[in-house]
Amino acid sequence: MEKEKPKLNLAVYWGAACGGCCVSVLDVHEKLFDVVANANLVFWPIALDTKYSDVEAMPDGFIDVTLYNGAIRNSENEHIAKLLRQKTKVMVAYGSCAHLGGIPGLANFHTGKEIFERVYVSSESTVNKEKIYPQTSYKIPEGELTLPEFYNDVRTLGQVVDVDYYLPGCPPQTERLLEVFMAIVKKEELPPNGSVIGATDKGQCDECPRKRSDNKKIKQFKRPVEVIDDGETCFLEQGLICMGPATRCGCGYRCIEGNSPCRGCYGPPPGSPDPGSKMMSAIGTMVGSDDPEEIAKIVEQIEDPAGTFYRFSLPAAILRRKLIETTVS
Amino acid sequence: MRKAVKTGIYFSHPVGSQAHTINYRELYKYIKNVPVVTKIWDSTVNPISDEEYFTGEITSKSINRIIIAGYLPGYLKSIFSRFLKKAGEEAENISLVELYEHPLPDVPSTEIAKSKLICAIYDVPYEAAILAEMNPSQSETLVIGGGIAGIQAALDIANSHNKVYLVEKTGTIGGHMAMFDKTFPTLDCAACILTPKMVEVSNHPFIELMTYSEIKKISGIPGNYSVNILQKARRVNVNTCTGCGTCAEKCPGTSKSEFDAGTTMRKAIYMPFPQAVPNKYLIDADSCRYVQNGKCGVCVKNCPVENCINLDEKDKEVEVQVGNIVVATGFKTFNASRMEQYGYGKYPNVLTSLELERLVNAAGPTGGKISFRTQDKKGNWVFTAEGPEPKSVAIIHCVGSRDENYNKYCSRVCCMYSLKLAHLIKEKLPDAEIFEHYIDMRAFGKGYEEFYDRILHEGIHIIRGKTAKIEEHQDKLLLRTEDIEHNRILEQEVEMVILSVGLEPNNETGDLASILGIGLSANGWLQEANSLSNTTETSSGGIFIAGTCQGPKDIPDSVVQASAAASGVIQSIMLKKTEQSMKNISLSTIESKARELSLINGE
C-alpha cells in the first residue's frame, strides 16, 4: 500500500466579484469529494468560518493553492490578496475578474467618487439629502469603526500581486478547475508561471460549430434581437459582434451553443498585447465600405465599443480606465 | 498581292560644303535600272514651286510611291504627300533617305548613299538589311569609363551574371557625379545615391574594376575583340594599402586636386576623395618628387605597411578578350577662360559651376562654406573655410553653349544645375543677393519645372539676359547685362560670379572613336547608329555608347541610356552573337539582302 499522500492546503477567496466563481467551485458537485480527499480547505469565507487573523497566523507558504476570484476594488481586496500571496505557493487568479478585471472592471469608466455619488445619492431609489457617504473610519464612543477604502480604480489581481496561473472564465468551467486541481495534485508538469490554464491557445472559432467563410464584410452591425439567426452561419457574417475569434476556447462554447455570440469572458489568446484591441481592429476592418461617411455611419451602430471589446478586461487593457479630469490629483 | 510599285525618286541637294561628298551621277547610274524606279528628279526642279509639274508627272507616269533622298528629305515630305494624294495615291507612301548623316567615318559617302537608297527602293529598313551577318560572341564585356553611366551599364550587365571589365582612367570610379553636391530637382545628395553604387561595383563578383587605366588598342572582330589596356603605375599596392593617409600627411609634393576641380591642393600621393573606390591611395607621377627628381621617398618611410608603396613601379599593359564594348567616357566642362569677356582665370572670384559644386559640398575644400578664393602661403589661389563669404553672387547661364562662337549646341543640364546652385547658395547664404542670367530656362525634365517654380519663390533674382562682360572694379565684379523683361541695362556689382559652363566631349573621345572605328557627330560627340531609333549602338558591331559621350544629358537620362546599352549587350550574350560592323558589309550583300526581304513587286 502506498503511503498516503499529504493533503494539499487549499484556499478560495472572493474579492470584487459577484460570487459566481464561488458557485462554480461548488458546482463540482460530487467531485468535491475528490477534492476533499486530496485537500484541506483552509480558507474559504463563503463556506468556512476562518478569520483573517487565522490566515495571518499561518506560516508563509502554508497554503498550497489559492483560488482568488474577483478584482481588486478596495483596500480589503488588496490587503487579503497580498496576505494570501504571502501564505500561498500557487496563486491562481480564478475567473475573469481576477484575470482581467471582469465586469467590476467596467467601473473604470467612472471615478470612485462618481460611483459613490450614484449609489448613495442620485440613484432613484435613494433618499440621502445630507449626502452622507461611507467613511473609512468613524468614531463612536465604543471606539473606531472602520470600513475598507473604496479605490478610484479597479485592478486585476495580477496588477496587485504576482499570479502564478490564470484560470479564466465568467465563471470558469468547473471541469477546467478540476483538471487543473487534479494536475496539481498529481504533480504533473505544470506550465510556466504566469500562464493561462484551463483554456486553449486558440480562439473560439476553433471549436465553434457554425459555418465560416472569408466573407466578413459588415454593412450593418446588429443586436441579437435584430437578427433571425439561422443557427448555422457565423455570427460575424450575420452582422453580430462575436468576440469568438479573439477569445480563448475552454468554455465549451456554451454561449454560442445557446445561439448567443461570444462575449469574451475567457480573454484573448496568448500573444495579444491588449485584450480588446485586436478584436476592435478586426471588427473595424470588417466594415463593408470604403466611403468615409458610410464607414462612420456603420461604425455608429456599434453602441459601446469600449464596453463591447473590454467587457471583461478593461482594467487589463493598455488604457486601463477612462481618462477623467478629476482622477488626476 | 499589292499592285505594281512605281517609284519616283527626288534628290534634294544640300548647299555648301557637304554637297560634293556624294557623286550623284554615279548614284543615278546605280539605281536607274532597278525595275521599280520609274522616275528620278534632281534639284533642278523644285517641288515647292513646281507643284503642277510634279502632280502631272506622278499622274502621267502612275507613280504611286515617292522616295525623297539627299539632304534633310523630311522637309519635303508633306509636299509630296499632297502630290500623291492629288494623284489619288496613298499619301503615306513616301520614304525618306537622309544621305548626309551616317555613323560611318571611313566609308565613302556615295557607297553608303547607294546602300541606303537600294534599301529604300526595295522598301526594306536599312537597319534590317545591314543585319545580314552575325558573329559568334563571347560573354565578357568591356565598359570604358567609370562615371555613373559606366557604373550603371557595368552593374546591369554584371547582374545578368556575366563578366565585365570596367576601365577607368582616373584613380577612382564615380566620375563627375561624385563631385556634385546635390542633384536636381530632388536635391538628394549625389554622394548618398552614388556611393552605394560605387561600393556595389567594387563588391560585385562579376565586375573586374581597372582604375587608373587606359585603352591602348582594340583589335579583332565584333564578338571577339581583343583589348590592350594600359594600367598606369599607381605605385601603391591596392591590396595592402589600408587608406590610413599617413603617407599623404608627410608627402611634400602638391598639385591641384582634380576632384575638387582645382579649388584646393592635394598631395602627390593621394586618395582622390574620401569615398573613392577603390578606397586606396595612388601617386601622381607629375607632382611626385621622387618620380620627378629621384629624391624623396618620404611616403615609403612613413607607410606603416611593408612594401605597400613602390615608387619604381612601372606602367603595364594587359590584354583582355571581350565580346562587346560599352563606351561611357563622359564629358569635360567648357574652358571658361576662352570667353575673355568674363575674365575667368583673371579675376579670382569668377568661378566655374564645377568649382562651386565643390565649394558648396560639405566634403569640399571649405566644408560647405561659400568663401572667396584666396592665396595660400605658396601663392596658390585656393578656397579655405576661413575665407570671407560673398554677399552677392551672379550665375551666368550658357557659358560656351548656344553660342556660334564657341559651342552651338545646348548643354542641356546648365539651366537646372544653375537653379540648383542658386538654391544651395541661398541656403548657405540666406542674406546674399543671388542673380541668375539666362536666355531660355530649359527646365524640361520630370519635376524640373516644379523646381524652377520653387526657386522663383525663394527670392532669387532670375533675369532674362545674357551678361556681356565682367570687369573688376574695386574688389567687386561689375557685370553688364540687359534685363530684357524690365527694359533696362543692369550694371551690377557682385562679389562672386559663377559661370555655368557647358559640356564638351572628353579629350579622349576623338582618339577612342578612331580606335573603335566609330564616327563622331558634328560637335565631336560620339555618333550613334540612328539619332531617332537607336542612340545606344554604333556603326561598329558590339560597340555601344552610353551617357554624355553621346551628347550632353542629365543623370537620369545617362542612367537610362546606360541600361539601354546594357540591354544590347545582354541580348548579344544571351544569343551568343554580335552584330557585324556596318562597314564590313558590302553593298552587294546589302543589295541582295534588301531584294530578299523585299515584299514589293515591280512591273
Add this chain to the structure above:
Amino acid sequence: MTFEPTIVSFLCNWCSYTGADLAGTSRIPYSPNLRTIRIMCSGRIEPTFVMKAFREGADGVLMCGCHPGDCHYHEGNYKCLRRYHLLQKYIVQMGIEKERMRLEWISASEGKQFAALADEFTETIKKLGPSKIKKVMETLT
C-alpha cells in the same frame, strides 16, 4: 516654458514616409514634435499602437497613408480608415479628445503638405495641452 507636445506618427513606407522624406530633401522646415514610426502600409496600423502611444505619453498620434486609390498594397489605407473610425469612437469613450488622433493621406510627392500637416497638428495639440493619460495610468490605485 511653453508646452512642446510629443507626437507619434505612423507613416506608410511608400507614400507618407516618402513624402516626409521629400519634405526633408526639399528642406521644408516644420515643427520638431513629430516622431515617426515607419510601417510598410497604413493597413498595418492597429488600435493597439495608438493606445500604446497614448499610454506611453504621446500627446497626439498621427497616422498617414497613401491617398485613397494610391495604396501600394491596393487598399491597406481603406482598412486603416475603417479602423480609424471605430478607434476614434473608442478613444472618445476613454475620455481622450478625438483631436489628439488624426488620420491623413500624404502622397510621396506631398512634402509640402506633410510639413504643413505637421505644423498644423502640432498647433492643435498645443492648444489641447499635454495629455494626462500616462500620468493617470501610472497613478492608478
Add this chain to the structure above:
Amino acid sequence: MNRVDPKFKDKLKPYGISDWNECFHCGNCTAICSHSEDSLLMPRNGIRAIQLGLKDKIHNNVDPWLCYYCGDCSEECPRNANPGELMMALRRYLTTVYDWTGVSRIFYTSRTVMIAAFLIVAAAVVGIGAMYSFQLEPIMEFGHLFEKIAIISVAAFILLPNIIRMFRLTLIKQKIKVPLSTLLSGIADLVINMFTQKKTLDCKENRVRWFEHFILVLGYLLLLATTVFLNWFGTDNIYIIIFGYVVGAITFIVTFDFIIRRIRKKAEISKFSHLSDWMFVVWLFLMGLSTFLIRVFIDIGIIQDHLWLYLVHLIILAQWAVIIVPFGKWMHFLYRSFAIYIAEMKKKALSLKQQNQVTTITA
C-alpha cells in the same frame, strides 16, 4: 496695342540685310554696347522692332544714329545675327524715311535706277562739255558755279526739309515738348558733335578710327571750302595751294585706307559693305584724287592738254553732289549729329516731365 507686321522686314531687304531672324534675344549686344543705357537699349530693341514689324517704333526712334558701329555686338553675338550691321541697315532705311523726295528710296531699292542716274549725270556733264565745245576755261567756270549752286540748293531743298522731317517724326509727332531754351542750349553740342563725332570715342579701342574719320571729315570739308570758296583751281596764293594739296591728299589717302579695309574685311565694321558704302568711299576717294591731280596738272601746266581729267572730275563731283550727298550715305553725317541732339532733347524733356510730376505729387 501694336499689330505685328511680318511683311515689314521684307521692305528692309534693299538696305543691307536679308534675314532678320537669327537673333534670339539674349541681350548680349545691348549689354556690350558702350552707348546703351536704360533709355537707349540698342541694338536689340531695334532688332525686335524690325522682327515684329513695329514700323512706328522704328520711324520715331533715332537710336540707330547713336551707334558708331564699333562691331563689338556683332563679334560676340552668339547667333551671328550681326546686330551692328542691322543698325547700319536701319540707318540706310531711315535716310529714305526722312527724305521727302522719295528719291533715295528709289535709289536704294533699284540698282538700275541708280546706275541710270549716275550715267545721266555723267552724260549731262559730257553734254555741258560739248555745249562749251570742250573748252577748259568755261567748263571750269561752269564747274565752279555748279558747285556753289549745288551746295546751296541741296542744302535748301533737300537737307533742310529732311532735317525738319526728322524732327517732326522723332519729336514733334510724339508730342514731346522741349522748351526753347533747352533747344537752344543744345546747339553748341550739336555743332561739336557734327564736326568731331566725339561720341565715337566712347566705343572701346576706337581712337584710331575716330581720328582717321575726324581728319577725313575735316579734310573733306576743307577741301570743299578750298575749292568752292577759295577757288583752289583758280588761285595763285601759295598757301591756299599747299593747303589744298594737304586736304586733298588727306581725303584720298584716308578713303583709300577705308577702301582697302572694306576689301580686307578684317574689322567688324568693314565686313559688310552695301553698294551705298562702296559708292561713298570710292567717290570720295575719286573726288579727292581727281581734285588733287587737277591741281597737279595745273601746276605742271598740262591741264590744257588733259581736259578729260577735269571732265571726269566734274562728273564725279556732279554725281557726288546730286546723288550721293542728298540721297546717299553723305546724309548720315548730318542725321547722326541731329540724332544725338534729338536724343538729348528727348532725355531732357523726359526728365523735366518727371520733375514736374514729382513736384505735383509733393505739392
Add this chain to the structure above:
Amino acid sequence: MEEIRIGVYICWCGSNIAQLIDVKFIAGEIKKLENVIISRDYKYMCSDPGQETLIADIKQNKLNRIVVAACSPRIHEPTFRKALEKAGLNPYMFQMANIREQDSWVHIDKEYATLKAVALVKAAVSRVKHHEPLNKKSVEVNSATMVIGGGITGLTSALEIAQAGKQVYLIEKSDSLGGITAKIDLTYPDLKSAGQMIRPKISQVQNHNLIEVFLNTILEDISGYVGNFSTKVRRNGTSEEITFGNIIVATGLKPFSPVTIPEYKYKVLPDVITSIELEKMLQDGTVKTSDGSKPDNIAIIHCVGSRNEQYHPYCSRTCCSTALKYANQLRSLLPDAHLFDIYADMRAYGKGCEEFYTNTSNKNIMFLMYDQKNGLPEIRKANSSDNAGMIITFSEKLSGENIEVPVDLVILMTAVEAHEDAKEVARLTGISLCGNDFYIEKHPKLDPVATTTDGVYIAGTCQGPKGIDESIVQAKAAAAKVLSMIAMGSIEIEVAVSHVNEEVCCGCQTCIMVCPYKAISFDEEKNVSVVNEALCKGCGTCGSTCPTGAIKSLHFTDIQILSQIEGLLKTESETI
C-alpha cells in the same frame, strides 16, 4: 537566449546631420542604454570606411544588433544590410533611425532636433532588441515577359526581349499597334519619318515567333509576384490566362484637351486646332482652314496646358522642338505664309535641337515670347477689317509691348498627360502614381525604369513626358532589367512576410478577406490560415487584422513596433 549586444552608429553625413544635430551628445546618451555595447559617431557611415568600421566592430565585439542613425532607410537600409551580411550577421538584425530627412533637414532648433534624434535612436535601439533573423528565399523566374502597351515603347521593349530569344506577350487595348507615334508625321530634329520608323517595327513584332500580340485586349487581373506573374486577359469577350516572370508597363500618354482653357477658344473657333490635328493635315500634305482655304497667317502657341498651375504644373518636354518641326513643315508646305511661333522658353534641349532651332529661325518665322505669369495669349475672332480670321493678343516679353497677331490658323501645342488607363494599370501592377498621374520610378535618378514592385518596370511616357528617341532608350533600359533577371534565372523574394502561428490561429478567415494579394489561403484540415510567402508582399494588413494575434508581420511585429513606441517616448523630459 543569447545576450543582446547592440552597436549604434550616428552618421554626420558630412555636415548634413552634424551641423544641426549634436551627434556626439547622442552617441553619449545612447551609450548609457542597456545592451548597447558600442555607440559611435562617424562622418560618413555609408562610405566604404564607415561600413568597414561597422563590420570590424561586429566581429570584434560580437555585436548581434546594429542601429545606424543616418539618412532615410529608403536610401541606405540595403547598404547597411549588406554590410551586416558581410560581417556574418543576419541583415535583419538592423534598424535605421532617420535623423536627416526627417530631422536635421527639416528642423531649425538645434536642441529640439537633437532631442528628437535621441528619441528616434532610442526607439531604434529598443526595437532592434526584438529583431529576429530572417532568411532570404529565392524563386525561379519565368522567362516570359508581359509588355503592356503597343506604342513605340512597348514595341521596342518587346522586340528587344524577343530578339534575345525570350517569349513576350504584348497587350494592347486598341485594335492596332503603334500608339501615338503612328499618328505623327515627322520627328525632330532630323525630320525623319515616324511612320517609316515604326511600320517595320510593327510588322517585325507581328511576325516575330516569340511575340504574341493581344489586340483589343484588357487586363482583368494580375496576380503573382516577381518571376511568377499570371494574368487574366480578356480579348473579344473571352478570357485567357497567361503566365510570365516580368512586366514592362508602357501605357503611354494622352494629349491634353485645351477645351478647358478659355483664352484659346478651342472648339469655339473652328481654326484653333491641336498639334495632333495638325499632324493629320501634315500627313495628307494639305494644311487648310475650316473653310478650305489656304491660311496666310499661322500661329503656333507653346505650353498649352503645361507650366501652369491651373492645368499642369510640369513642362511637357517635347512641345518646343515639335513646334519647331511644325514651323519647318509649314514653311515648306506654305512658302508664302506668315508663321508665328509664340513660345515661353524655347526648350530645344536635345542633341541637334539647338541647331535645329537656329536653322528654323532662318526660315522667316516670327518668334514671339510670352510669359504665363502675365496671362495667356487670348484668341478672338477678327473683324472684317482685320484681313485675317482671328487675332491673338498678348504681352510680348522680348519687346515689352502688348501686341496683336493676325492669324488664320492657330496650332495649340498641347501638353502631355498620363494615359487614362494608367491608374487602372497602376492598381493592377502595384505601381505608385506621382501627383500628376505619371508613374513613380523606384528612384528618379538611379533607377528610373524600375518601380517599387519587383518585376514591374515602366518605360516611355507613362513615367513622364518624353520624345520618341527617349522613349526608345527607356524601353531598352527596361528590357535590360528584364533580360538581366531572366539571365539570372532566379530571384530573391521579400523576406519580411506574414507568418501564421498555427498554434493560435483558430480559422476565422478574416485575414483571407483582407489580403490584397490573395497570399493567404485556408487549410480546411488544420482549420488554419496559410500564407504563401512568395505572394506576400509584407504590407502587414493581415497582421493588424487578425483578431487572435496569430499572424505575425515579420520585421513589423507587434512587439517590435510597441517597443519602438516605448523607446520613442522615453526621452520625455530630458534636455541637453
